[in-house]
Amino acid sequence: MAFKAVLFLLATFLLITTRVSSSDEDPRMKAPTPPYAKVPVPAPAQAKVPAKPPTPSPPTKATPPPAKPPTYAPLPPVKSTADCVPLCDQRCKLHSRKRLCMRACMTCCYRCKCVPPGTYGNQEMCGKCYTGMTTHGNRVKCP
Template identity: 50%
Template sequence: MAIKVAIFLLASFILVTTRVSSDLEEALAQAAPVAGHPGVAPAHAPAQAPPPHKIVDTKECFGVCKGRCSLHSRPNLCGRACMTCCSVCKCVPAGTAGNRETCGTCYTDWQTHGNRTNKCP
């Protein structure tokens, strides 16, 4: 009798693990489509950065920098750095964070007095 129970438990365990692994394989197949397969879009297409705000007159910097630094933890500090970068580089990246590379090397390579490369927000 004990042998029958052991065989039943072993068979049940094998059945359950087989079903779980096949569900996992189906989920992975749906999440990661074949890259070269036509008609199938990649799961996570890289998002393109919005275009930066090109500045013609330095008077435009105030409004653009105010929007850029609106969510910053220290908006006054961010605004001062942004105004400096805007007046020299004539560009402010779109959005409240990131996208720094859209303004070019003037914006991305400018260093602080401590030689840190993140002067411009």
């Protein structure tokens, strides 16, 4: 019997504390407003739109960065086919098929008036004429 009384008191205590704590949150517990009073209608809640990150503005017209000096020696001028021989000889000295390389190099030098420095690469230094020349098989012609 005492157990039932303690259990009843505990249940009553929990019920009262639950009512008291939820009365602040429950809108039904508010005092009734008279029917003639104007009650403002709350605006529907709008979802918050995340702010867009600031987009970088295009750079203003400022002075361009200073041009870096070339890291290679300027190309020697090619005025005749006689000037092509030492340049192509230097270009093809390490090639496995030197005669084939010399023939292609001389053709490119004669047409484009330029031979890139070094034994390989640097073709862009002679421009589109040198880099755009191809063989019948659509391979790069100039060494």
